[in-house]
Amino acid sequence: MIIEPVSFGLVGVGGYAAIYLRVLRSLENEGLAEISAVVIRSPEKYPAEVEYFKSKSVTIYGSFDEMIEAERSRIEVVALPTAIHQHKEMTVKALRSGFNVVVEKPPAVTIQDLDEMIEAERISNRFCAVGFQLQSKAVVRGIKEAICEGKIGDVKYVLAKGKWKRLDSYYERNAWAGKFMCEGKYVLDGTVSNPLAHYLMSSLFFASRERMKAAYPLRVRAELYRGHRIEGEDTSCLEVEVEGGARVFFFATLCSPFQSDPSQRIIGTKGVIDWTFGNDAYIRYADGSVEVIREDGRDERVELFRNVIRYLRGLDENISCPLVMTRPFVLALNGAYESARQIKQIPDEFIIRRKEGDSISTIIVGIDEIINRAFEERRLFSDLGVEWAYKTEHFSLENYKYFSLRL
Numbered sequence: 001m002i003i004e005p006v007s008f009g010l011v012g013v014g015g016y017a018a019i020y021l022r023v024l025r026s027l028e029n030e031g032l033a034e035i036s037a038v039v040i041r042s043p044e045k046y047p048a049e050v051e052y053f054k055s056k057s058v059t060i061y062g063s064f065d066e067m068i069e070a071e072r073s074r075i076e077v078v079a080l081p082t083a084i085h086q087h088k089e090m091t092v093k094a095l096r097s098g099f100n101v102v103v104e105k106p107p108a109v110t111i112q113d114l115d116e117m118i119e120a121e122r123i124s125n126r127f128c129a130v131g132f133q134l135q136s137k138a139v140v141r142g143i144k145e146a147i148c149e150g151k152i153g154d155v156k157y158v159l160a161k162g163k164w165k166r167l168d169s170y171y172e173r174n175a176w177a178g179k180f181m182c183e184g185k186y187v188l189d190g191t192v193s194n195p196l197a198h199y200l201m202s203s204l205f206f207a208s209r210e211r212m213k214a215a216y217p218l219r220v221r222a223e224l225y226r227g228h229r230i231e232g233e234d235t236s237c238l239e240v241e242v243e244g245g246a247r248v249f250f251f252a253t254l255c256s257p258f259q260s261d262p263s264q265r266i267i268g269t270k271g272v273i274d275w276t277f278g279n280d281a282y283i284r285y286a287d288g289s290v291e292v293i294r295e296d297g298r299d300e301r302v303e304l305f306r307n308v309i310r311y312l313r314g315l316d317e318n319i320s321c322p323l324v325m326t327r328p329f330v331l332a333l334n335g336a337y338e339s340a341r342q343i344k345q346i347p348d349e350f351i352i353r354r355k356e357g358d359s360i361s362t363i364i365v366g367i368d369e370i371i372n373r374a375f376e377e378r379r380l381f382s383d384l385g386v387e388w389a390y391k392t393e394h395f396s397l398e399n400y401k402y403f404s405l406r407l
């Protein structure tokens with residue numbers, strides 16, 4: 001089908017913005033998108049990209065504000081793969097200036113910021129899509145559809161586990177990585193808000209039997225830890241009770257000795273769904289039969305932008321991850337910090353730090369087994385009696401509207 005290419009204004013070309021650039025170029029090759037303008041605030045760092053855009057006669061701006069001002073009514077979508085604590089201000093400004101927006105995940109880390117963004121979107125007559133790319137993945141959408149059709153009955157539990165390894169270089173890549181706050185704003189960078197956030201978002205999505213909806217959290221019990229020498233958390237466990245009666249368990253670390261693909265399990269009254277990222281998902285019914293939901297091998301990052309383009313051109317009915325759908329996620333994130341009250345440093349005796357390439361890895365001794373056990377038994381680390389774990393209380397999110405925790 002031939003459509004008019006959607007014009008994008010891209011902010012940044014390094015870090016995760018380099019992925020946006022790759023995705024948009026591949027959609028340009030398909031004739032679906034056009035990068036009409038780009039913001040490169042430090043051109044000396046990106047000579048190849050500057051040369052590329054000059055060769056294509058794409059306007060390069062030195063700042064976001066300049067682009068917003070100059071490109072009004074020319075660009076259709078502004079893409080914001082920028083620092084977490086800049087998301088709200090940039091999204092609100094872009095919406096108020098008449099642009100649609102794709103903002104990276106997490107859209108915001110406080111519920112007051114997210115609500116401001118939702119309100120700006122509502123009155124703008126434009127849309128904001130969020131870069132939770134799993135929501136654009138066929139297998140994730142297939143799992144959700146199976147749940148909505150009632151194939152596994154009522155959802156009782158949704159489980160997620162993610163065990164990744166991040167070196168010190170990961171935290172040295174910019175000013176905000178691993179921070180609780182940056183430039184006076186909350187960042188809450190960590191497993192819950194950032195690298196493994198996709199799986200908390202998808203868990204809440206699976207916990208609701210309504211299409212296009214993630215389940216609202218009612219109360220949260222959470223423990224937050226750090227193994228690395230950082231300000232934020234790099235290891236977490238959450239129990240989230242949601243509307244409709246399901247319980248979500250999320251277990252994550254960036255201090256694993258190995259990098260493994262995250263897994264999810266959804267336990268219903270009539271069957272269980274198991275899925276590991278990159279693979280098919282399996283529905284196991286009570287009578288022993290098994291149904292497969294296929295992984296289609298498509299790049300979900302490209303699909304996210306394809307969906308935005310198709311939505312704008314009236315070919316898709318919905319945005320796969322609209323801003324408002326992420327409200328339960330941000331509430332659960334805030335609830336996790338309110339319940340945890342602290343980020344506990346794991347004592348040195350349980351940490352191994354060793355040189356890897358030009359950097360240093362941080363491993364929590366036994367963390368893989370701890371997370372596997374927590375996942376199977378649906379218990380938080382302190383419930384398992386892990387030596388370094390601490391007990392926390394449930395935090396109720398009833399009428400919760402403002403995050404203001406200081407550690």
Ligand SMILES: NC(=O)c1ccc[n+]([C@@H]2O[C@H](COP(=O)([O-])OP(=O)(O)OC[C@H]3O[C@@H](n4cnc5c(N)ncnc54)[C@H](OP(=O)(O)O)[C@@H]3O)[C@@H](O)[C@H]2O)c1
Nearest residue numbers: 011012013014015016017041042081082083084104105174
């Ligand atoms: N969906 C995913 O799987 C995934 C994976 C990784 C990261 N992310 C998300 O992507 C976002 C960006 O992360 P990152 O680590 O790449 O961040 P970053 O290093 O701070 O920024 C990425 C790029 O944006 C540019 N930039 C940032 N703020 C800008 C501004 N105000 N004006 C102009 N350019 C600006 C940077 O330019 P300079 O180089 O000049 O600083 C850099 O090129 C975060 O929300 C993160 O959570 C998502």
